[in-house]
Amino acid sequence: MKARVTVTLKNGVLDPQGKAIGNALHSLGFPGVGAVRQGKVFDVEIAETDRTAAEAALSAMAEKLLANTVIENYSVEIIG
Amino acid sequence: MKAAVVVFPGSNRERDMIAALEQISGRRPDVVWHADTELPKVDLIVVPGGFSYGDYLRSGAIAARAPIMRTIAERAAAGVAVLGVCNGFQILCEAGLLPGVLMRNAGLRFVCKEVHLRVETTASPFTADYEAGDVIRCPVAHGDGNYRCDDETFRRLTGDERIAFRYVDATGARTPAANPNGSLDDIAGILSEARNVLGMMPHPENLIEPLHGGTDCRPLFESLVERLGVAA
Numbered sequence: 001m002k003a004r005v006t007v008t009l010k011n012g013v014l015d016p017q018g019k020a021i022g023n024a025l026h027s028l029g030f031p032g033v034g035a036v037r038q039g040k041v042f043d044v045e046i047a048e049t050d051r052t053a054a055e056a057a058l059s060a061m062a063e064k065l066l067a068n069t070v071i072e073n074y075s076v077e078i079i080g
Numbered sequence: 081m082k083a084a085v086v087v088f089p090g091s092n093r094e095r096d097m098i099a100a101l102e103q104i105s106g107r108r109p110d111v112v113w114h115a116d117t118e119l120p121k122v123d124l125i126v127v128p129g130g131f132s133y134g135d136y137l138r139s140g141a142i143a144a145r146a147p148i149m150r151t152i153a154e155r156a157a158a159g160v161a162v163l164g165v166c167n168g169f170q171i172l173c174e175a176g177l178l179p180g181v182l183m184r185n186a187g188l189r190f191v192c193k194e195v196h197l198r199v200e201t202t203a204s205p206f207t208a209d210y211e212a213g214d215v216i217r218c219p220v221a222h223g224d225g226n227y228r229c230d231d232e233t234f235r236r237l238t239g240d241e242r243i244a245f246r247y248v249d250a251t252g253a254r255t256p257a258a259n260p261n262g263s264l265d266d267i268a269g270i271l272s273e274a275r276n277v278l279g280m281m282p283h284p285e286n287l288i289e290p291l292h293g294g295t296d297c298r299p300l301f302e303s304l305v306e307r308l309g310v311a312a
Contacts, residue, residue, distance in 0.1 A: 013228065014262070016188050065145060068138055068174065070181045071228060 083109035093129035100285035123308035129166030140170030169279035180229030186262025209303035216296035
C-alpha cells in the first residue's frame with residue numbers, strides 16, 4: 001500500500017522560506033500571488049493491506065518523526 | 081568533573097568542545113558514538129554542534145531518534161547535567177528534553193559572527209558563576225536558530241526563569257538588530273524544568289581563552305566544574 005503524508009506549518013508560524021518564495025513569484029511576474037507556505041510531502045510504501053491500520057501506522061510515524069507537532073500539522077492519505 | 085561528548089554523523093564542533101572541557105576540567109572527556117547505547121558514568125553530557133545527518137528532515141530530527149538519546153534522556157531525568165550547543169540544542173528540542181523548536185533564521189541567512197548575550201538567570205549549574213544581567217560575548221554560527229514555542233510553554237519559560245541567555249547589544253539592551261535569527265523574545269538559550277539541561281545556539285566553547293579573543297564563556301565551564309566536579 002502506498003500513502004502520502006503531507007506536513008504543513010501551523011497557522012501563525014512564521015515561514016521565512018515561504019515568504020521568500022512568494023517574493024520570487026512576484027518578481028517573476030505573478031502579481032496575484034498572496035501568502036505562500038512551504039511544506040513537505042512524504043510518499044511511503046507500507047506492507048499493510050488494511051486501510052485503517054495503515055492510516056494509524058502513518059499517523060504514528062508522523063507524530064514520532066515526520067512532523068514536529070510544535071510547529072507543524074500533518075495529514076495522511078492512502079494513494080494506492 | 082567527568083564529561084562525555086556525543087558524536088553523530090555530521091557533528092563537527094565536538095573537537096572544540098572536547099578541547100574546552102579538557103582545558104577547564106583537567107580531564108579529557110569521553111567521546112561517545114551515536115550508535116552506542118552505553119554511556120559511561122559521567123557528570124556532564126554534551127551534545128555538540130554540527131550538521132547531524134545533514135540536517136535532513138529538520139535540524140536535529142534524525143539525531144534525536146538515535147539509540148543513545150534514550151540513554152541521555154534517562155540520565156537527564158536522573159539529574160545529570162546535559163548541555164546542547166547549536167545543533168545540540170536543536171537535537172535536545174527534537175528529542176523532547178527541552179520544549180520548543182529551532183526554525184530557519186528569520187533573515188534566511190546562515191549567521192556566523194560574534195553576538196552579545198545577557199545572562200538571565202544564575203540559578204543553574206551552567207550559569208551560577210555569572211551575575212544576573214552580565215553581558216558576555218559569544219560566537220554564533222547557525223542557519224536554524226529561530227526559537228519558537230507555544231504560548232503556554234513561553235509562559236512557563238518566563239515564569240520559571242528558564243530563559244538562560246538572551247541576545248542583546250553591547251550595552252545589554254534588547255534590540256531587533258541584536259537578535260541574529262528572529263528568535264522569540266530574543267531567546268538564545270533555555271533550561272529544562274529541573275534546570276539540569278541547557279540548550280543554547282551560541283558556542284561558548286569558542287570563547288574560553290585569550291587566543292579566541294576573549295574568555296567571556298569560560299565561567300560557564302568553570303561553573304560546571306565547580307558544581308559537578310566533586311560528584312565523580
